[in-house]
Amino acid sequence: xxxxxxxxxxxxxxxxxxxxxxxxxxxxxxxxxxxxxxxxxxxxxxxxxxxxxxxxxxxxxxxxxxxxxxxxxxxxxxxxxxxxxxxxxxxxxxxxxxxxxxxxxxxxxxxxxxxxxxxxxxxxxxxxxxxxxxxxxxxxx
Numbered sequence: 452x453x454x455x456x457x458x459x460x461x462x463x464x465x466x467x468x469x470x471x472x473x474x475x476x477x478x479x480x481x482x483x484x485x486x487x488x489x490x491x492x493x494x495x496x497x498x499x500x501x502x503x504x505x506x507x508x509x510x511x512x513x514x515x516x517x518x519x520x521x522x523x524x525x526x527x528x529x530x531x532x533x534x535x536x537x538x539x540x541x542x543x544x545x546x547x548x549x550x551x552x553x554x555x556x557x558x559x560x561x562x563x564x565x566x567x568x569x570x571x572x573x574x575x576x577x578x579x580x581x582x583x584x585x586x587x588x589x590x591x592x
Contacts, residue, residue, distance in 0.1 A: 452571040455587040456563060457529040458551065460484065461537070462494040468529065470587035471551035473558050473565065473573070476511075482540045482557035484526060485517075487592040490551065491544045496523055499544060508543070518544040528561045530575060530584060535561055549591045 454473045459466060467490065477485065491497035499518040506519045520542045527536030538560045553563070562576040571586025578584075 452569065452586055454563075454565055454568050454571055454573045455589060456553070456561075456573070457587050458484075458553075459527040459529055459534075459536070460486075460494065460551075461525045462496055462523060464495040465493060467493055469551050469592070470590040471553050472589070473563055473568075474552045475555050475558070475565070475568075477552050477554045479541075479554035479556050481554075482526075482538060482560045483543055483554040484524060484540045484557060485543045485545055485548055485552035485554075487548050487550070488544060488546050490592040491542070494524065496520060496542060497544055503544075515545070515547060517546075520544070526557065526561065528563060528575075533575065535575060550589060551592070 455470045458471045459468050503518045503520045507514050507516050523542035525537035526540050540557050564574050564576050566572040573584050
C-alpha cells in the first residue's frame with residue numbers, strides 16, 4: 452500500500468475530486484500535480500493550452516515527454532474532518548500514467564506528513580499527535 456489522499460482540483464473552467472498518490476520520488480522545484488490525460492481533459496487542460504510546453508522528465512521507466520502547464524490548478528486536500536487549501540500547482544499531463552501524482556513540493560505545501568508509507572498512514576502537519584489518517588483507495592483515470 453502507499454499513501455493516497457483525497458484532493459479537490461480546480462482549473463479555470465472545471466473542478467474534480469480524486470484520490471492522488473503522494474509520491475516522494477516525484478521531485479520537483481515547484482508544487483506540481485501529474486494528471487493522466489483523461490483527467491486533464493475533464494479539467495479542460497487537454498488538449499494542452501497555448502501556454503503549455505512540451506518537456507522531457509525522468510521516470511523509473513526512463514525519460515518521457517509530457518506537457519507542462521504553469522500555475523494551472525488550485526488544489527485542496529480533503530481529510531474528512533478538514534480541508535487544506537487552496538494551493539496553486541503546476542500541472543504535468545501524462546499519456547502513460549493512470550493515477551494522479553502529488554510532487555514532494557505540493558505534498559509539503561499541503562501539509563501532508565507520511566507516517567508509515569508502506570501501510571498507508573499519514574497525517575497533516577498540524578494534526579494532534581494522536582491523529583493518524585489512512586490512505587484512500589486508488590482511483591484510476
